[in-house]
Amino acid sequence: MAATNWLQRAANAVRAFRDSDHPGISLARDILWVVAVVGGIALILYLFAGTWPAVVTIESESMVPHMNVGDLVFVVDENRFGGLVTWAEGQMIGYSSFGDYGDVIVYRPNGADSVHPIIHRAMIYLDTEGVIESGLGAYYDEPHGGYITKGDNNPYTDQPNLMISGIGVIEPVKEEWVVGKALAAVPLIGYLPLHLPEFAAVVILIIIIHDLILARREEKEV
Template sequence: MSDTTWLQRAASALAAFRESDRPVVSLARDLLWVVAVVGGIALLLYLFAGTWPAVVTIESESMVPNMNVGDLVLVVDEDRFGGLTTWVEGQRIGHSSFGDYGDVIVYRPNGADSVHPIIHRAMTYVDTAAVEESGLGQYYEDPHGGYITRGDNNPYIDQGNLRISGVGVVEPVKKEWIVGKALFAVPLIGYLPLHLVEFAVIVILIILIHDFVLARRKEKEE
């Protein structure tokens, strides 16, 4: 009996929340709807891509002209839709993506979570302590094996040349540091996440104006 009463009260409260004309309640309904839609999209992206984040925004010109600032890139698990292919392997088997051989990967530099991940092309994989990169014309002594990476618009590989504050010189990318590989990019859409706060403010203002207009219209009808 108590369970039935509790369910009845919950259903009554939900119906009142859904049908209320109070501005605060109406705003809360709209915001919950937005959160539900965004959450649903995020869940679908995760199920499809198998990784998180499933999308990243290009914030620098290191991958120009194949990726540009403001592009929104879908990132999938490195082994989804085929294994990860490096630039050297891509030349041999004819595999290319984003205008050049091999795959573009998103990785955490030196495994650090304190800085933004880097999205660069996987050039080759090394497993020795010192190696002269075949086809790259560059020599690098590395503390461990991993992927050698480079931005398409950069003259040098990341390893031994790219230094990040708080992280140090970028080392060969261990497999566990890889977030995923880039599948495709949508131009300009990435500007939205770059200005997420401003966008959220605009959405809330639109919702408030919409509710105000509806309330005034209802007052005139009454």
């Protein structure tokens, strides 16, 4: 009986929230609707891609001309739609993506979550630790095996030529550092995530103005 009463009270509260004409509650309904839509899209993307984030935005020119600043890139699990193929492997089997051999991967540099992931092409895979030549004419001992990556527009590979503040020299990419591989890119759409706070503020402002206009119309009709 107590459970039935609780359910009835909850149903009445939901009904009152849904049918209320109060401006504040109306605004809350609109915001919840936006959140539900965005959350639903995110869930669908995750189920399709098998990884998160399922989309990334190109923020630099390191992949020009195959990916440009503002492109929105769809990312899937590295083993979805076939295994991950390096540039060296792609050259042998004739597999290419985004204008060159092999797959473009998204990875966390040195496994760090404190910086944005990097999206570059997987060039080769080192099975074990070893010594590789940098583009600067020097040799470096690599601490472990992993993918050697490179931006299509960069003269040198990331390892060991790229250094990130607070992270250090970028190491070969371990498999667990790989977020996923790039599947497709949509030009310009990526500018939206780059300016997400501004966009969210505009949407909320539009909702508030819309609700105020409706409230005034209802007052005039009364």
